[in-house]
Amino acid sequence: GQTVVALTRRGKYLLASLSSGETLLMHLGMSGSFRVVREGRTLRGPRARDSHDHVVFHMSSGRSVVFNDPRRFGVMDLIRPGQLQHHPVLSALGPEPLSDDFDAAGLARACAGKRTSLKAALLDQRAVAGLGNIYASEALHVARLSPRRRASILATPGGAPREAAHRLTEAIKHVLLKAIARQARGRYGDERFLxxxxxxxxxxxxxxxxxxRRGAQGGRSTFxxxxCQR
Ligand SMILES: [Zn+2]
Structure with missing residues (x-):
């Protein structure tokens, strides 16, 4: 067995640092969730195993942490010591949206010359990490930008940030901070969006x-x- 030394997050990836120096990387996908099961409850009782329980961690306390994922888009990978920074999914991630590393200049640089839409650029994870379908739509509304505009409009021909890049950067930080504050009040799940x-x-x-209006972009719904979004 291993001891979990720290639990952190990068983008949408959960990272458990283990006493062996390895890191367990986890992604919930579209429908994944963890639940804690008390001793002896794993195989029977009201919260018995179901066919979508794919991974069970047996803890020294006797409890189990069960990963359930009906749609099976979730991911787990055990990364060897020292290899975390080189892992293909993590090394491609853009800056954390609420960190100082994420600013209009960086967003413009990442989008300069891109022929994809603004919505696709935000979901891509390379311009900014961790943004999903809902908050990409919300941020574009706050920034008054159409999700179908080309990503390249955020930058001047020289790659400098235009006013829209500043607006979108602030909008992303705003919608995420609002969502975190709502979750802190225990109201996650009943939120109403813009x-x-x-x-x-x-x-x-x-x-x-x-x-x-509702549309589809890259197989995902866009609202x-x-x-007012141009
Ligand atoms: Zn409007």
Whole structure:
């Protein structure tokens, strides 16, 4: 067995540092979750194993930590000591959105010359780490940018940040801080969004008479207001 020395996060990856020097990398995918099961409850009782329990960690306390993932997009990988920085998924990640490393200049540099859409650039994880479908849509609404605009519009031909890059950087930090504050109040799961899942509703922006539209980009739903997001 190994002792978990620290639990950290990078982008959407959970990282458990082990006493062996190895790191257990975990990603919840679309539907993954962990639950803690008391001693003896693993195989029977009200929270018995189900067919979507894919990994079970047996802890020294007698409890089990069970990874459940119905859609099986989750990932686990055991990384050898010293190899964490070189792991292909981690070395490609952009800066953490709430760190000082993430700023308009960096976002513009990452998007300069990119012919993909702004939405795709935000989900790509290389320009910024950890942003998912919901908060990418929300941030673009706050920044008044259409998800379908080209990512390259954030930068001047020389790669310097345009005003839109500053707006989008601030919007990303804003929507994430708001979501974390809501979660801290124990209200995760019942949140209502500005545009996400609000198809055909009136835009919530003051003075905007637009209606939220739903579209698809790269196989994912995109929600935006065609009036105030340009
Ligand atoms: Zn609007």
């Amino acid at each position: 545009v996400y899942d609000r198809e055909d509703e009136l835009c919530s922006r003051k003075g905007c008479a637009g209606t939220i 935006s207001c065609p009036v």
